[in-house]
Amino acid sequence: MTKENGSGIDRRDMLKTLAGIPILGALGIQLFRKSAYDDKHNIQQEIVRELGLEDLMNAIRPVTHQQGDLIRLGIAGFGMRGPQLAQALGFLEKSSFEKTVVDGSLDAQIREGNLNVAITGICDVFDLHAELALATAAHDIHTGGEFASAHPVKRFRYYHDMLADPNIDAIIIATPDHHHAQMTIDAIQAGKHVYCEKSLIHREEEIYATYGAVKNSSLVFQLGHQYPQTAAFQVANEILKRRWLGKISHVETTTNRNSPNGAWIRHVDNEGKTKPGDAQSIDWKQWLGKAPEVPFSIQRFYSWARYFDYDTGLFGQLFSHEFDAVNQLLHMGIPKTAFSSGGQYTYKEFGDMPDVLHTTFEYPNKELTLTYSANLTSSKARGRTLYGQDAAMTVGGTLSVVPDGSSEQFADLLERGLISPDSPMMEMLEGSRTASVVDAVSSATAQYYATRGLTSTSIGGQEWDVTHLHLKEWLDCIRNGGTPSSNIEKAFEEGVVIAMADISYRENCRTEWDPEARRIKRI
Amino acid sequence: MEFQSRQMKWQQGALVALRFLIGWHMLYEGLYKLIHPEWSALAFLANAQGFLSGIAGWIVSSPGVLNTVDALNTWGLIAIGLGLVLGLFTRGAALAGCALLLLYYLFNPPFITSAPGASVEGNYLLVSKTLIEAVVLLYIAVTPLSSRFGLDMLRKKYHA
Secondary structure (H helix, E strand, O other): OOOOOOOOOHHHHHHHHHHHHHHHHHHHHHHHHHHHHHHHHHHHHHHHHHHHHHHHHOOOOOOOOOOOOOOEEEEEEEOOHHHHHHHHHHHHHHHHHHHHHOOOOHHHHHHOOOOEEEEEEEEEHHHHHHHHHHHOOOOOOOOOOHHHHHHHOOOEHHHHHHHHHHOOEEEEEOOOOHHHHHHHHHHHHHHOEEEEOOOOOOHHHHHHHHHHHHOHHHHHHOEEOOOOHOOOHHHHHHHOOOOOOOOEEEEEEHHHHHHHHOOOOOOOOOOOEOOOOOOOOEHHHHOOOOOOOOOOOOOOOOOOHOOOOOOHHHHHHHHHHHHHHHHHOOOOOOEEEEEEEEEEEEEOOOOOOEEEEEEEEEEHHHHEEEEEEEEOOOOOOOOOEEOOOOOOEOOOOOOOEEEOOOOOOOOOHOOOOOOOOOOEEEEOOOHHHHHHHHOOOOOHHHHHHHHHOOOOOEEOOOOEEHHHHHHHHHHHHHHHHHOOOOHHHHHHHHHHHHHHHHHHHHHOOEEEOOOOOOOOOOO | OHHHHHHHHHHHHHHHHHHHHHHHHHHHHHHHHHOOOOOOOOOHOOOHHHHHHHHHHHHOOOHHHHHHHHHHHHHHHHHHHHHHHHHHHHHHHHHHHHHHHHHHHOOOOOOOOOOOOOOOOOOOEOOOHHHHHHHHHHHHHHHHHHHHHHOOHHHHHOOO
């Protein structure tokens, strides 16, 4: 193609061959200038700089691995929550375990993070549940260990017998709510540490007795609210410390679910068949405890949360989580007044629980109103939101902060168009595995718990079961001292708040907290 | 004779200019992707239309495959761009560039039924700038004159 003269390359040709080099140089210079320009005008980076976002995520505590002496646990109640707690501790009945291995649903961290516990006592009034509990306690799912088999598990017919057993160090209470307070008091008096599921109380008087018993002991008490263990909670806490929200006058907590299961109608399974259990296999008298005597009812046995004889309903079941989450963030404690209203408009044949319920709590000293709005006939998602003059923060399994258009604190950033009231200025999307995956496997109720940050959280790039972390915190405090996050002071405040709301609804009155007398007044 | 030679010079100059410009374009596309590691073909492939949309779906479905495709694309663009600017292995670079651009075109051809894409500048019907750039590269590949003003001259001299 070119004529060769065989005499090598002359200077002119040489220059021609290198014609691309200056073009390459020009591109390099332009690229360098463009990168520098982009860096300077990168809005995202500027927001990160202005808001100090670089170190915001440092607020998330890494999960520490502390090993200590073996703790032997007794579990009272093995209905729905009991098996979940056992799984979070690393125990799962064999056939369920094999299923989780196949579908990959088991949290890997539970298998890795050995809490060095054994379940040595089981107490349940229903034979079927007790048998499941025994099979669960005997099947340790920690990687590389058949640890539990060395510690035999015993079934107790009466929880007092379990409390008297010297081979049990601590008690987990997962019975229906009307037993919680008495069992906690009895366990503390028997010298056992207590992890009690929410709600701690059913009636007002129980708050004071339980508080007194726990305060007068040196035992570790933890209430079953796992939310403070989430990454989103820890970041929310840091955001409040940085005062992004400005003055907060209203906190809104909500519940929206729309299914019979979500409304605690649980005595029938998905196919509409009545669940197992009868007067022969269930010790009905012990199950009723101090509650009014009624003939055996399978509906009451499974759907107890809907009956005021056994529970405070939505307040104890879900508002308790909402209140704990907000109280752990704002530490606002007990309100001056509470007023509840609502009605049973849909599930009329089942117990006393209203399907629509609203409560307003006033904190005049803190210039704050807390509202709880629950709807069991619509699943339109609503968050848990703190409204401040500078920004609003919605916090659950995820977190988002939206600046207020009238904010003084962010006026400059708003004016420069770096942030806008139309979209979050900070968002944490990771956090809950279930919340982010729309799949047909997990139920609507499971989705609800995930969006509230009650199932799992992402810390250090790994998914953690938050119940595992909450139990771990309790066990760490038993071994090393310290106070767990959902301690008796927080439980006391929550108990009073639930009782105020519950009395207001049931007795159709306003309630007021008398801080001198430390009692609730009807007004 | 003199007229012919002048005409050839112009032809050659225009061709080399085309080579430089397309080389610049492809090299910058590659370097941009290299210095922005967050870049991915994900959005492009996820919106793929036409008969290659199945392959695009397969690439997107696996993070491993997507990462490999992203890396191949980035380094492919850089290699092709360097080849065209420096005039080194010009023919191979032009052919590879042509093939790559045709692939882009076929993943998202401006069919009659295609919606005007938000990310695409201009309006096209069957013919797009990507297709034109691909054909220009084909022209460069099949025209020996395009190797002028490049390291290929040196390469060929030594090989001669």
